[in-house]
Amino acid sequence: xxxxxxxxxxxxxxxxxxxxxxxxxxxxxxxxxxxxxxxxxxxxxxxxxxxxxxxxxxxxxxxxxxxxxxxxxxxxxxxxxxxxxxxxxxxxxxxxxxxxxxxxxxxxxxxxxxxxxxxxxxxxxxxxxxxxxxxxxxxxxxxxxxxxxxxxxxxxxxxxxxxxxxxxxxxxxxxxxxxxxxxxxxxxxxxxxxxxxxxxxxxxxxxxxxxxxxxxxxxxxxxxxxxxxxxxxxxxxxxxxxxxxxxxxxxxxxxxxxxxxxxxxxxxxxxxxxxxxxxxxxxxxxxxxxxxxxxxxxxxxxxxxxxxxxxxxxxxxxxxxx
Amino acid sequence: xxxxxxxxxxxxxxxxxxxxxxxxxxxxxxxxxxxxxxxxxxxxxxxxxxxxxxxxxxxxxxxxxxxxxxxxxxxxxxxxxxxxxxxxxxxxxxxxxxxxxxxxxxxxxxxxxxxxxxxxxxxxxxxxxxxxxxxxxxxxxxxxxxxxxxxxxxxxxxxxxxxxxxxxxxxxxxxxxxxxxxxxxxxxxxxxxxxxxxxxxxxxxxxxxxxxxxxxxxxxxxxxxxxxxxxxxxx
Ligand SMILES: Nc1ncnc2c1ncn2[C@@H]1O[C@H](COP(=O)(O)OP(=O)(O)OP(=O)(O)O)[C@@H](O)[C@H]1O
Ligand SMILES: [Mg+2]
Numbered sequence: 431x432x433x434x435x436x437x438x439x440x441x442x443x444x445x446x447x448x449x450x451x452x453x454x455x456x457x458x459x460x461x462x463x464x465x466x467x468x469x470x471x472x473x474x475x476x477x478x479x480x481x482x483x484x485x486x487x488x489x490x491x492x493x494x495x496x497x498x499x500x501x502x503x504x505x506x507x508x509x510x511x512x513x514x515x516x517x518x519x520x521x522x523x524x525x526x527x528x529x530x531x532x533x534x535x536x537x538x539x540x541x542x543x544x545x546x547x548x549x550x551x552x553x554x555x556x557x558x559x560x561x562x563x564x565x566x567x568x569x570x571x572x573x574x575x576x577x578x579x580x581x582x583x584x585x586x587x588x589x590x591x592x593x594x595x596x597x598x599x600x601x602x603x604x605x606x607x608x609x610x611x612x613x614x615x616x617x618x619x620x621x622x623x624x625x626x627x628x629x630x631x632x633x634x635x636x637x638x639x640x641x642x643x644x645x646x647x648x649x650x651x652x653x654x655x656x657x658x659x660x661x662x663x664x665x666x667x668x669x670x671x672x673x674x675x676x677x678x679x680x681x682x683x684x685x686x687x688x689x690x691x692x693x694x695x696x697x698x699x700x701x702x703x704x705x706x707x708x709x710x711x712x713x714x715x716x717x718x719x720x721x722x723x724x725x726x727x728x729x730x731x732x733x734x735x736x737x738x739x740x741x742x743x744x745x746x747x748x749x750x751x752x
Numbered sequence: 753x754x755x756x757x758x759x760x761x762x763x764x765x766x767x768x769x770x771x772x773x774x775x776x777x778x779x780x781x782x783x784x785x786x787x788x789x790x791x792x793x794x795x796x797x798x799x800x801x802x803x804x805x806x807x808x809x810x811x812x813x814x815x816x817x818x819x820x821x822x823x824x825x826x827x828x829x830x831x832x833x834x835x836x837x838x839x840x841x842x843x844x845x846x847x848x849x850x851x852x853x854x855x856x857x858x859x860x861x862x863x864x865x866x867x868x869x870x871x872x873x874x875x876x877x878x879x880x881x882x883x884x885x886x887x888x889x890x891x892x893x894x895x896x897x898x899x900x901x902x903x904x905x906x907x908x909x910x911x912x913x914x915x916x917x918x919x920x921x922x923x924x925x926x927x928x929x930x931x932x933x934x935x936x937x938x939x940x941x942x943x944x945x946x947x948x949x950x951x952x953x954x955x956x957x958x959x960x961x962x963x964x965x966x967x968x969x970x971x972x973x974x975x976x977x978x979x980x981x982x983x984x985x986x987x
Contacts, residue, residue: 612850619840619851626838629802631826631855631904 446595450588459587465699466594467656472679472691473601474648479677480686481609482641483621485542487673488529488549492522492646494556494668496653498563501572501663511576511658515597515651522650523643525552530642534635537624553668568664575658590659597655598692601648605688617641678716682723684730693731753778753939754799754830754908759808761791761798768794770963771808776908781930781940783950783971785984786960792943793835795960796910799941800832801825812908826855831906835913835943837897841886845877848885848896852903860905870899873929891922898929902938909933910941915949927953947984951975959984 450459471493478486499521500514509517533544556563563569575584575593584590608614619627620637628634657663666672675698683694701719705712727733754776761769769791776782784792797803799810801822810818817825839848849870853863860866871878874895880888885896894914901909911930915923923946930953934940944950951957951971959967959980967974974980 612854615843615847615851616854618843622840622842623838625802626834626840628822629797629800629832629834629838630852630900631823632851633821633823 443599446599450591456587459591461699461703463587463591463594463659465695466591466598467652467659468675468679468699469692469695470594470598470601470652470655471649471676472683472695473598473605473688474645474652475676476680476685476687476691477605477641477645477648479680480690481614481617481621482638484534484537484638484642485539485677486545486642486645487542487670487677488545488547488552489645489649489676490670490672491549491552491668492526492649493653493656493672493676494663494665495522495525495552496650497657497663497667498556498569498653499650500654501569501657502562504573504658505569505571510578511573512578514575514658515654518654519647519651522653523647526643526646527639530639530646534638534642537638549668549670549673553665556665556668563665566665568662568666569657570662572657572661572663574661575655584658585661590655594655594659597651602688602692613637613640674716678720680730682719682730684732687730687732690730690732697731753813754941755809755811756795756799757809757811759795759798759810760806761794761803762806763794767806768963769798772960772963772965774958774965776939776941778939780956781934781942781954783942783944783954783957784960785944785947785950785957787983788945789962790960791963792960793912794963796832796912796941796943799825800830800910802832823855826904826906827857829857829905829907830910831901831904831908832910833897833901833912833914836916837890837893837914839885839893839896839900842884844884845881845888845896845899848900849903852900854904856904857907866903866905870902873902873932874899891918891925894918894922894926895929902933906938908939908941910943912943913945914942915944915946923949947980948975951980 450462453459475486475489478484478489496515496518500511500518503509503517504511504514529545529548533541533548536544557566559565575590582589584593609617616627616632616637619632620634624634653667679694679698680691681694682697683692684690701715702712705715708715723730729736756772756774759769759772760767772791772795774784774795784795786792794803798805801817801820801824805818808818809816812828812830815828817828843851849867853866876892877895877899880892885893888896898911898914914926918926927949930940930942942950942954951974954971957969957971957974958965959974967977967979969977
């Protein structure tokens, strides 16, 4: 990173760190936690959509797997809660490995359909395996996040916000490091032209599988945090509604960037609240937003900023002022 | 070093290469010439593993490589610079070189040395190392495509119509670069439409027509061959 982006990144981190102290309003703090967790999930889906150039309709299933893994392990086997996000990531990543290994043989729309199928299967199993998951009733009284001997109450939004923020920043950093590495370049090559990428020695399948497993593992960690924060989970977590929400965040915010999904998550969480009165009509608004973005702003909201800056820097095209 | 025997390649139902034999020996520059649609590109793609042959064998340094995935073939020491200098338009020169180095034989020199060598061969690229490929001229793009291929430290470099769409003076630079590479010990298989240039560079040549070799000989002999003169040299 050159100096200016690094300063900007540090500034953003500082702002995010003081954010919950700017308000005593518990509801706003609650929104901040939701934002941080959704942003984490959006970043993970962005690896698939933005970096690998594939669409996954099954991402919420991995989110759900992480949530159930962590909740069940802590409640039934007494596994320390702080381990939950990591175990959730491992289990979700293992599912991602198996599903990716099968589904990534095919790419493009067929891959998207396959992920839809796998997502639906996992959702259905969670719904019907009542002995393990308690089915549609879901699991309640999940213990809040805890750090063992450190006696902080993570049922409090302000404290939980920092836990989610640490994960979010960690993942954002990993994404940044990845995309400036040789491996990240291979991701882009595979996205831009798989045939060419293969011809210069990139193992396209292995590259896609690598990205897919990382993305599903991160979704698992996000799911675990979500479960311990809301303390209730149901199979609905794996439903198409969450899939759609994640896709909207990534596309509206700006796929293939790091800031984009964070902005997308912010837009989603805020709109969800502001439009609460509108009931199911909210979905129409979200659909319209997504459609408008795809048509008018394919780079998402972050591209507005880039457009402005380019306009300022670019030389005036000849005759443009006439 | 490279032996192709009875190579057949088909696209769906249609066969484009019908039992082609070809050999490249250590220390040679060999050219494969022929008119549009003869099957030259198809042959190179089958050698580099991008396309699967339906029959025939490809041997490199005594070992079968047909059926291996492209990245494994690159590790054996064959680089393929594709027709149309396919680049990633938003990636810079340096990023392309980095990508080209993703696979290489174990014996390859250090990454920095390979970059250094590529820049020695094409000093223009060093001047433009942070420029995005999409904004470079045709000649620079071709140099970059070749440099990217060289980053895998190949023993055999396959070039598919490197002169396509380039001005004569740039073609000369390119020919010099090919001679330099050859002098540095890299064996070259050159596919060209500029038959005169190709035959002047090469030690031996093959003429392909509709998926078959119809002539093969020393390059000087082909230059004098009446059939070649009439069909490809426009004399
Ligand atoms: N992807 C493809 N699908 C179907 N047919 C193809 C494909 N690529 C090439 N062909 C056919 O295979 C034959 C050989 O094509 P190839 O590209 O190998 O020719 P070439 O000798 O490289 O020609 P040129 O000098 O024009 O590059 C042609 O008849 C072409 O139409
Ligand atoms: Mg060709």
